[in-house]
Amino acid sequence: MKGTHLGEFEELVLLTTAVVDGNAYTVSIVAEIEKNTGRKLTLSTVHTALVRLEKKGFVHSYMGGTTKERGGRRRRLYKITAPGYSALNKARETRTKMWEMIPELSFDFKGLT
Amino acid sequence: MKEKYPPRWADKILEWYCLEYYLEEVQGDLHEWYFEKLKHSSRFLNLRYFLLVLRYFSLVRSKSFQKLISNPNYLSMKKILLITYRNLKKDKISGFMRLTNLAFGISVFLLALVYANYELNYDRFHEKGNNIYRIGQDGGGTRAWAAGPIGLGPFALENVPDVKSMARFIPVRETWMKAGEKKLYENGVFYVDSSALTLFSYEMVQGDKRTALSDPWSIVLTESMAKKYFGDEDPMGKTMQLLVDRGESRKVTGVIKDVPPQSHLQFDFLCSIYSYGDENYQRSWRNYFVYTYIEADEEDLSNISEQLKTEFLTRYNGSEDDYFVSVLTPIHKVHLFTNQEKDNADHGNAYYVYILFSIGAFVLIISCINFINLTVIKGLDRAKEVGLRKTVGAFRPQLIAQFMSENMVLLVFAGMCSLLILLMVEPFFKELSGLDLPLNFISNPQILLTLTAIVLGLELISGIYPAVVLSNFKPAEIIKPLGSTSMKLKKIGVIRKILIIAQFSLSVILVIGSIVVYSQLSYLKEQDLGFEKDQILLVKLNWSLSQKLEALKEELAKIPGINNVSLSEDVPGYRISMETVQTLGNPEGVMSRITASDENFLDTYNMELSAGENFLTSSPDQRQFIINETMAALSFGDRDPIGQKLIWRDTGQVVGVVKDFNFQSLHSEVEPLTIIRNLDINWGYVSIQFEPQSVDRVLSRINESSQEIYPDLPRMETTFLDDRFGQLYLAENRLQSIVWAFCLITIVLTISGIFGVASYNAHKRAKEIAIRKVLGAGSSEMIWQLLKGFVVLLGSALLIGLPGAYYLATWWLQDFAYQVSINPIIFVGAAMVMLILIFASSGLVTFKATNTNPATILKNE
Structure with a gap:
């Protein structure tokens, strides 16, 4: 069905949501992605991806607790759903399958020998 | 150190645009980010915070956008567009015809409007324009x-x-x-x-x-x-x-x-x-x-x-x-609405503006009728849809709104097409009208405004009727036909027939009108003016040229290929002044055009004398007049004019009467004319009659001689007299081509209308035809069955159209001094043309229907 395709960036965000399960909200996801991949993202980029993922049904959200820095505002926590999990899985399988399709590669290290 | 907080103004911006649903979360996230960053460095933090707020803006989080797309009107609009698209896709031919009809009608009307608007708005750019008047004088x-x-x-x-x-x-x-x-x-x-x-x-x-x-x-x-x-x-x-x-x-x-x-x-x-x-x-x-x-x-x-x-x-x-009367003319009116003596302003013709505008309006009406007819016809196929919608709970106003919205979609689309058409015809229009008028909507935004008005107007005129008719079906009657429905369908048929008759009559009027306009204009152009105009070259004299006039005249006479050379104050085709000429018995006098010439004038222009003779060269000092027949009748009545005395500044004798000729153009009647033989006057023109076959040599020789005689003057300019007459009829020539073009468009529109109605009829009666055929009816017989209805319609249309056209034609012609006689053949011809058109276009459709194998139609039952 149109609209449930999982984009590359969305996959990354979805994956991270699963990784920090239970405490996944925009700020923590940005931090986690930076920690694991070194990519510096803005809050809005990740938030937009989350909104989109929620629309596709890959995550669902609920309002969680607050901290002092947030000035009493609650955070919206995102949790991966079963369809989200299977979409991730499918993406991984496609990848693995294609990895296995790569023939033995021999690299020419010209100039080294 | 004072504790820092995220800037309140940036938060305000966020609160202003952000959807309530996301606001708490997003703001919390932003604040968390702010305090996190504050731990490391605080440079430009407020600015960075602000930029982040801006970057958060997107349509999914925008308050107003989300409100817009959840609006029920937006949703139903989306539905209507979808339904319109599907309907058009289902019947491409009908959709295409409705569209092209409207697009053509709108473009023609727009063109006429743009032209009329241009002509009617002369001299509006003067800031004080509303208060500027030209003082002329009424000389009696x-x-x-x-x-x-x-x-x-x-x-x-x-x-x-x-x-x-x-x-x-x-x-x-x-x-x-x-x-x-x-x-x-x-x-x-x-x-x-x-x-x-x-x-x-x-x-x-x-x-x-x-x-x-x-x-x-x-x-x-x-x-x-x-x-x-x-x-x-x-x-x-x-x-x-x-x-x-x-x-x-x-x-x-x-x-x-x-x-x-x-x-x-x-x-x-x-x-x-x-x-x-x-x-x-x-x-x-x-x-x-x-x-x-x-x-x-x-x-x-x-x-x-x-x-x-x-x-x-x-x-x-x-x-x-x-007698002292001043005539004050507002300057806006000078261009179109004045016809005063001594005026050499840039003039238009109000009549032509009206003609073109009414043709434009007629064409628009015809195309609207086509549109209404086709829409209603198409709509009848949707009777079941209407019935179903009503059963499910739709109210009539909703259905009307739906049909009207569908029309609106088509109209807007047709409007856009007409903008394209205008872009395409721009170069032709420029050539035809001679006006440098931009027709593209970017440099002439007025067009867009006008177009919007037209589209809205058409929506009211041509959208309401089909919508009302189609939404009127009763569900039960449609799904299970009863007697009353067929009655209703018949009633719709009557109104449609009236529309078709109106359309046919308009077409007849337009076609006949075009032919009359065309023949009147060619009549004007081809009418014998009563003098030679094709073989005359003119040299306009000025003070420097007049200094060596005798030498010039001698040189010209020597050039082979030149038959006659004459000096005169004025020449035909240009304005000749009007003054009072008295006779002995009548001190009141007669207003007459008056000009002076030498004795070669009549020969050069091949004018014929009806009495008396040419100027006598034997007595150079005597004051001599030649007058035209009109002047003779006005001044002397039944008396023999030859030898009579005339007084203009001084007394002189009439020596000859020249046959009436049209020294201006055929726009006006022959006026009284008096030619005086005068030798000591500032001559205005040299007229040269030349042999047409040696025109190139004559021109180069004239040029050589002028260089010889006037070494320090610019090259002497010569003009052909018939070019001048061409100029006088320029407006007519243009009108002629425009009328032709509009006439063609009318015919095309009419054909497409007939085509639509005929194919509908054939479609509706396909089963009947098939059954008749199975039972042994011949093709020609059935074609006649289908055509019969049209013939009746055309007959009624002719009854309205022919007298209408005759009335309009005579009304238009009455302002011409010289009128072409309206030939009855024009009317018969136009009727025949319409008949042939109808037979050809509807016959084609019907022929296709009758030639289909009955099995393909009947097997569906």
């Missing part, structure tokens, strides 16, 4: 004079308090201009008051509006003339010489933008009027060739005429009964 003749004496302007300004300001324009005919080495003939030269630049709104590029023309020897020129004479140099302060100034030179004191085309005054040079005669002359009641413009309030107009008259009569000791 048939037409008022556009021009007055030179002293009129100052007289009015000084003696009539309601006249706020005044500017005079004196045209300079036939002069050359000299600047440095360049010496060229120029036409657009005027002497004007210095107030002309402040009274009228001509845009100054260089120089001062108020003082540019104060000096008697100053001149102001247009940008393109500055370029022509001075190239890229700065023209200010340069000197120019005019032939008419007899050796004095003028200083350029200003440059104005080229005069806009929508101006009845067209000029290239403005010279200061203060060099035109001394103070005394400037105030004298002489030189009746001055256009005087005054600024005044509208309510004072009648007052001004009165005051002018009283002041004039007291000052010059006239009596109350003296």
Whole structure:
């Protein structure tokens, strides 16, 4: 069905949501992605991806607790759903399958020998 | 250190645009980010925070956008677009025809509108335009004079308090201009008051509006003339010489933008009027060739005429009964609505504007009728849809809204198509109309406004009827047909038939009208004018050329291929002045065109004498007149005019009567004409009758001789007289081609209308045809069955259309002095053409229907 395709960036965000399960909200996801991949993202980029993922049904959200820095505002926590999990899985399988399709590669290290 | 907080103003922005649903979360996230960053560095933090807020803006989080797309109207709009799209896709031909019909109709109407708008808005660019009037004079003749004496302007300004300001324009005919080495003939030269630049709104590029023309020897020129004479140099302060100034030179004191085309005054040079005669002359009641413009309030107009008259009569000791009538014309009206003597303004023809506009409106109506018919016909197929919708719970207003919205979609689309069509016809339009009028909606945004108005208007006119009709079906009747429904369908059929009849009659009127207009115009052009105009070359004389006139005449006579050379004050095709000529018994006199010529004039123009003889050369000092038949009848009645005395400035004798000929054009009737033999006058023209086969040699020889005789003058310009007559009929020629084009479009629209209705009929009766065929009916018989209805419709349309066309044609023709007789064949022909068109287009459709194998149709049952 149109609209449930999982984009590359969305996959990354979805994956991270699963990784920090239970405490996944925009700020923590940005931090986690930076920690694991070194990519510096803005809050809005990740938030937009989350909104989109929620629309596709890959995550669902609920309002969680607050901290002092947030000035009493609650955070919206995102949790991966079963369809989200299977979409991730499918993406991984496609990848693995294609990895296995790569023939033995021999690299020419010209100039080294 | 004071504790830092995220800037409140940035938060406000977020709160302003962000959807409530996300606001708490997003703001919390942002604050968390802020305090996190604060731990490391606080440089530009507020700015970075603000940028982040901005980056959060997207449509999914925007309050107003989300509100918009959840609006029920938006949702139903989306549905309507979808349904319209599907319906169009289902029947491409009908959709295409409805679209093209509308697009054509709208474009033709837009074109007519743009043209009419242009013609009707002459001289609107002057800021004081609403208060500027031209003072002409009613000299007691048939037409008022556009021009007055030179002293009129100052007289009015000084003696009539309601006249706020005044500017005079004196045209300079036939002069050359000299600047440095360049010496060229120029036409657009005027002497004007210095107030002309402040009274009228001509845009100054260089120089001062108020003082540019104060000096008697100053001149102001247009940008393109500055370029022509001075190239890229700065023209200010340069000197120019005019032939008419007899050796004095003028200083350029200003440059104005080229005069806009929508101006009845067209000029290239403005010279200061203060060099035109001394103070005394400037105030004298002489030189009746001055256009005087005054600024005044509208309510004072009648007052001004009165005051002018009283002041004039007291000052010059006239009596109350003296004839003195001023004619004040608002300058907007000069272009289209005046037909005054002595006027050489840029003129249009109000009639042609009306004709084109009504044709445009007719074509639009025809295309609308097509649209309505096709929509209703298509809609009948959707009766089941309507029934179903109603059953499910739709109310009638909703259905009407739906149908109207569908029409709106089509209309908007057709409007866009017509914009494209306008873009495509722009070059043709330019050529035909001779107007440099942009038709693309970007440089002429007025078109878009007009188009919007048209589309909305059409939505009301052609959208409501189908919507009301179609939404009127009762569900039960449609799904299970009863007697009353077929009654209703019949009723719709009646209204549709009326529409078709209206459309046919309009087409008949348009076709006949076009033919009448066309034949009247060709009649005008081909009518024998009563003199030779095809083999005449003209040389317009000026002061420098007149200096060696005898030598020129001798040289010309020597050139082989030239049959006759004549000198005259005026020539046919140009304006000839009108003055009072008296007879001995009649001191009141007769108003007559009066001109002077030498004895070769009649021979050169191959004019025939009906009585008497040509000017006698034997007695050079005697005053001799030749008059035309009209003048003879007016002055002498039944008496023999030969030998009678005529008085014009002095008494002379009539020696000949020339047959009436049309010395102007066929727009006007033959007027009285008096030709006086005069040897000591400022000749206006040399007319040369040449052999057509040696025209090239004649032209080059004339050129050579003129170089010989006038070594320091610009090349002598020669014009063909028939070119001049071509110019006189330019408007007619253009109208002719436009009328043809519109006529063609009408025919195409009519055909497409018939086509639509016929294919519907054939479609509806497909089963009937198939069954009849199975039972053994022949093709031709069935085609007749289907065509019969059309013939009846056409018959009724002809009953309305033919008399209508006849009435309109005679109404239009009555204003022409020379009318083509309306040939009944035109009417028979137009009726035949319509009949053939209907048979051909509907026959084609029907033929296809009757030729289908009955099995393919019947197997569906």
